[in-house]
Amino acid sequence: MQVQIKFLGGAKSVTGSRYLLEIDHQKFLVDCGLFQGLKELRLRNWDEFPIDPAEIHAVILTHAHIDHTGYLPKLVKEGFSGRIYCTYPTLDLTKILLKDSAKLQEEEAEYAQRKGYSRHAKPQPLYTVGDAEKVFNLLEPVEMETPTQLVNGVTFTFFNAGHILGAAILKIKVKGKNQEKKIVFSGDLGRFQDPIFNPPARIPFADILLMESTYGDRKQPTLHPEDELGRAIRETLRNGGVAVIPAFAVGRTQMILFYLHLLLHKGKIPNVPIYVDSPMAIDVTKLYKQFMSYHRLGPLFEEEEEHNPFHHPNLHYYQTQEASISLNEIRSNAIIISASGMATGGRILHHLYHRLPNEHDSIIFVGYQAEGTRGRRILDGEATSRMYGVEVPVKAKTYYIEGLSAHADQDELMEWAAGFTSRPKITFLVHGEKNASEVLAFKLKHELDWHPIIPDYLESFVLFDGI
Missing domain, CATH: 3.40.50.10890 (Rossmann fold)
Structure with a gap:
């Protein structure tokens, strides 16, 4: 059994989180976000998707934010028809967010045409409200801490990540003929002293870890x-x-x-x-x-x-x-x-x-x-x-106002990483701007003796071969 990963987003940027996991001939997408911010990033939303969406078996969402879910209507529009797994709050939040995202895009396209400030004669939204609604029947909710089978030999489990309502850390177990491997996606980790949410769950072990690095280069200066x-x-x-x-x-x-x-x-x-x-x-x-x-x-x-x-x-x-x-x-x-x-x-x-x-x-x-x-x-x-x-x-x-972010800061990211009982064989730092990822990589290397990789957009890696 071979396992590969390809970074379709969330690499050296804090938007467009999309991670393609290939397990033998089965393809799974973890998160399906919209690119935001810099124009060069936003233009990726209009690019042809790197693989045929119809080939993707399932999508697993860590949480509902648009930079993790906002591309779903276009994915479905282009042929994806599998299940989209998420927690129960994420299901309801995703419906709200996708309809709003589509409505805003429709309004902005119409306004740009009316005011004449688009370079296109008839500007079009990336997707419509109708496109967004076609996603809803594919959403399948799963309880936290409940192992769920994706396909034979592949299961996943959600654990609390803090951050927002229903946000999850994702653990995927891949059972081959001889070995079982664990791949962990941190998703977006919340604060350890959040007034509304419990702190992120401790994950004791991962063979492969994808860890967010949004605040990898900064600390929240105040507790109040x-x-x-x-x-x-x-x-x-x-x-x-x-x-x-x-x-x-x-x-x-x-x-x-x-x-x-x-x-x-x-x-x-x-x-x-x-x-x-x-x-x-x-x-x-x-x-x-x-x-x-x-x-x-x-x-x-x-x-x-x-x-x-x-x-x-x-x-x-x-x-x-x-x-x-x-x-x-x-x-x-x-x-x-x-x-x-x-x-x-x-x-x-x-x-x-x-x-x-x-x-x-x-x-x-x-x-x-x-x-x-x-x-x-x-x-x-x-x-x-x-x-x-x-x-x-x-x-x-x-x-x-610093300290109000829903993301773990540098100290909290390091504390969460220190909770692993052994060093992951491979750690990828994702969902962070280049400097943030590099600073966090330096700290992980010098304080925990980890050797993180900061992947590039569309870069691929073989995680396991012959398990």
Whole structure:
């Protein structure tokens, strides 16, 4: 039995996670993400897929984020018809995220054609809402820590990864004629002291390990990021402005709501309205009550309304476009949370368009901003930000609150790696920008005597031959 792996994404970048595992003549895809950020990466979404999607037996998802699931509609559109395995929360989240992704792409294509700023006469979305919905019947949920057979001799098991609702570490067992081998995909690992999720599970052994390295070159500087968040909001409100927080609808919005609720009750921010302007975030937040065993906030749902961070008098959920537009009239004393977290699309663009030129307002970034994204460029100090075909002046104050990321930092990645009872035979560092992966590789080598490989895009490796 021969086992090979090919890196179709997530190599020297934090987007487009796709790992093709070939076991004899069976092909499996672990994650099926969309490339985001730099234009040269985004263009890969339009490339012909490196293999015929119809040849893929199954897809296994570590979690629902678009950089791990967002290519699924195109994969199905091009011929994939197998099962897509995931945890129960990931199934529901993936449905929400894919429909939203498709809707945004349809809207952006239509807007670009109407405004005439596309180089294409009739710009097309990568996929439509109809394409996204064709994925749903292929999704098959699996409980955590429940071994599941893929094909004869190949089983997989999900373990808690933290990070977001339903996120999993994936362990695949391959049983040959003479030996059994274990391949572990870390997925995206969460924080060890997360207020909402339990820390990532300890995995004692792996022959082959694919480990994320998003924060491989940095440490979260504070154990109390809510204090910095509170300070940024107080400064904004004293300045007579509105605080705008770009936040991913899945995970980050719920964490921000938790911290804002805490700050309000402790009197560390004024008693002002909080607007969640993201239909997707509203749908996602409802899932926290449905899947209470997957997080630590269960007891809060049993308390009175004022003690629930997702449902209290200061909190206002805005679903409609008309309600969203009405927020433009607010001049001060408010907090607006909207997606996406890296300001690459969604309703947040509408708010940035109106708020960036106002020096009294502030934009508070609360998570990692990938290279090439609008969020990264604004934080790096660009004087104008192009959106809707217009150069918008950046006069609002910007903040970056570290410690609110849903990713394990360098110390936590090292701590998780140290939990293996023996060194994996091969470790690949994935899902990280080049420098982050290289710094983490250096630490793993010098502190744990590991010898990690940082793969290139489309690079292949034979993992086992003759097992």
